[in-house]
Each structure stands twice: as C-alpha cells, then as structure tokens.
Amino acid sequence: MFRDALLVLGKDLRIELRAKVTLRQVAPFVVTVLVLFAFSLDRVLVRDVNVADTITDSVPVAYVVPGLIWLALLFALLLVVARSVAIEEEDGAGDALRLSGLDPAGIFLGKAAAVAVQLLALEVLLVGGSMLFFQARLAAPALLLSATLLATIGLAAVGTCYGALSSGLRSRETLLPVLVMPVVAPVVLAGVQAWQKALSGEVGDGWPWVRLLMVFAVVYLSFGVLAYGALLEES
C-alpha cells in the first residue's frame, strides 16, 4: 500500500514539476487573494504611512490574518484538487491507473499526499505573504506547525475523496466547491482558532483544536483508504 502510495505521489509531483500548473496558476492566484483581502479589510489590515502606526497593537493581525490564510488556502485546495482530478481524466490516465493493479488505498494515499505537498508549498507562500503585507508575527511554532500539518492532511484527504467522486462529471467545477466547503468547515474553524491562539499568545487554548484537526485527518484518511476502491469503480 505505502509503496504504491509513493509511486502515485512521485507521479503526481513529477507531472506538477513538468507542467507547473500549481506554480504558475494557483500560486499567483493566492497572492492575488491576499491583495484583495487588503482591499476589502483595509481599515483593519493596511498600515497608513501618514498616520503614525495605525495598527499599534497586533490584535487585528492576530485575529484576522489566520482567517485570511485559511480562506485563501481553501480556495487553493479546490484548484489543486481539480487539477489532481484533471490529470487522471486526460488521455485515459485514470483508466491506466485503475488497470495498473496498484492498491486503491495506495492510490488514494499517493494522490492525497501530492495534494498535501502542494498545499504546504502554498501555505509557505501565504504565511510569507501575510508577514510581508500585514506584518504578521509568528509565535508558538509547535502549535502553528502541528495545526497546519494536520489540517493540511485532513483537507487533502477530503479533497481527494470528493475529487474522485466528482471525476468525469461535466459539472465538476461547480460541484466540487459545494461538496468540499461545508465538509471542511470544521478544519477552517479549528485551524483559524489554533492560529489565533498561537498569534495572540494563548497557546494553551490552541491545543484542543489541534486534537480536533487530528481526529478529522484520521477519520477522512481512514475513510479514503477504505472507500477509494469503490470510488475507482466509477464508470
């Protein structure tokens, strides 16, 4: 199972390295979203150079920026998952994968891992962008890292399941958001809360949210491992 997962992960990442869709299309998109957030929340986020330090305390940054990061990541998730499905739809690649004899659970883990790796790269960009644009200051690295990693795994697992579910459907682009967004609502809530606690110095209150993120990741990873075989049967 894990060997198969590594093979599929390698394949998906190689395709990304050659086609660079996430790098050339999704990465600029998330940066644009950050800029648009600055426009839509300018009184909260944008420092006015003429007034001496408009954002004197870090409260808005600690409470608003985590939400923006997670929302932008959610948009990116939809694009990355759509891409992950699209590469199997072209040239009968999905059929080849089905016939390859690889363990469906392995295929699921591989595809989810590829989505997770791309999300992590986008998170680095988003966090870096927030530090640059909004003067976000990171704190409590253990809390931030564990929350982010677990949330990413959960998002990738759900995204991959729904990606396979909507694969081959003509209305995939509109269907994917309406399916994925409500299901990942707890991840956004928990991720934002954990980040807010970390940035505002209430680190202790952040850890229960990490546990919730862990449960979410475990639930949907297990579901994908068990159900992906049935999803691949899809004609």
Place this chain on the structure above:
Amino acid sequence: MTTPSDQLPASTGVSGDGRPQSRIQTVSYLLGLASVASLVVLTVLGLFVTGPDEVQGEVVRLLYIHPATAWVAYTAFGVTSFAGLMWLWPRTRRPMWDHIAGASASIGVVFTGITLGLGSIWGRATWGSWWVWDARVTSTLLLFLLYAGVVALRQVPSSLEARARRTAIGALIAFLDVPLVHFSVKWWKTLHQEASVLQPSGVQVHGLQLVTMLFSFLSFTLVYAWLMIQRTRLARWEDQVLAGGLDAAIEARQAEAGSDLVGSSR
C-alpha cells in the same frame, strides 16, 4: 374497443410488481390519512387547547412544530446514511437502498430548511434577532449545506449505478462530518461565552405543552414516513422510465417504421 378495465393494467404496469405494490398503496393511503388526521389534531391542540406561555406568550406555539421538524431532519439524514451504507455493502446492494437514500436526503434538506426558518422566526421573537451564531443553530445550518451538496450530487446526470455509488459515498462523507461539525462549533462558542442563549435555565416544558409537543413528534414522523413512501416510489418509477426509455423509443420507432412499410407497400 377499450373499456376502463382494459386500460388499468397498462397504467399500473409502470409500477410493475402487482401484489406488493397494492399493499404499499394501502399502507400509503392509511399513512396519508393518519398524517392528515394527526396534523389536524396537532393544529387544534397547538392553537386552541394549549394556552399562551407565561414567559414567551403566543410564540411558544412554535414549540409544537420546530423541535419536531428538527427531529424529522436528523432522522432523515440518519436514514440516508444507513441506506447508503446498505447500498455500498455488496450483500445488501439493491436499487431500493439508493431510492431510499435519495428520497430521505431531499426530505431531510427540506425539513432542515423548515427548521432553520422556524427557528429564525422564534429567534426574532425571543432573542430579538433573526440570526444568532449559537452552536446548535450553526451546526444545523452546516448540516443543511452538507446534505444540499449530497442532493446536488445526485442530480448530476450519470448511469444509475454510478449515481447510487456517488450518493452513498457522499452521504457517508457528510455523515462522518456531523460529529466533527458539532464539536467544533460547540467549542467555538463555549470557548468564547459561558452559556448559550438556546439553553435558558429554568425554562421547563410540562403538562399539556409537553403532551402537545410529544404529539407533534408523532405527527411529523407520520408525515415523514408518508413522504418517504411517495418519494421512494417516485425515484423507482423515474429509474424505470429512464431504463425503459430507450427500449420504448426503439419499439416506437420500429412500430412507426413498420406502419411506414405497410403504407408504402400499399
């Protein structure tokens, strides 16, 4: 020469399987009658027999609808997930489970919508706001959106088998999310504020109010059961029309061609 009795087999022929069909028909009639009767009784109990509440006044009458519709919504989603599971399990895989899952999901979404709407009215009357980010209200809204997605997934045209699989898996993904949504939203609110507005202490339901409320649960469960029978049968007929559509079209074309042939030979 056709008599009405000649046409009868053709019209019931769509539904197919004879005897059990008529039994379902009888159950459906009885359930329908019982639902209407119990709704009439509930209306009388709720609007005339019970009095206004000391604290809430006339608005308290929502107590006889709102919890019952919520109960139907939750039950419907439970049934959807169970039916999805039964379809996925190879030994119990039958088209019936898919029809039940689809029927229950759409009824559940409608009742969740009704519950939210009534709750909003009640909220305006008692808390002074059409919307409150209360834990239970928020999870119910997310539940509505989750299963609206499942219903949307079901509407996408595809083969019957693929649609059944999508519905079943989609319903299970949504069902697994219910406890996660519940706890995350609960923590979200309780970590911020101590007590939720939905649980005012000291408010009790008793006497005639309690009887009426319990009766409303029975009443709406009957309505749900009746709707389930109708929607499940409808789903089966739709599938039969879809499956039979091509054969019927070919037959019709052949008949047409046959009559053309006869016409030209003359």
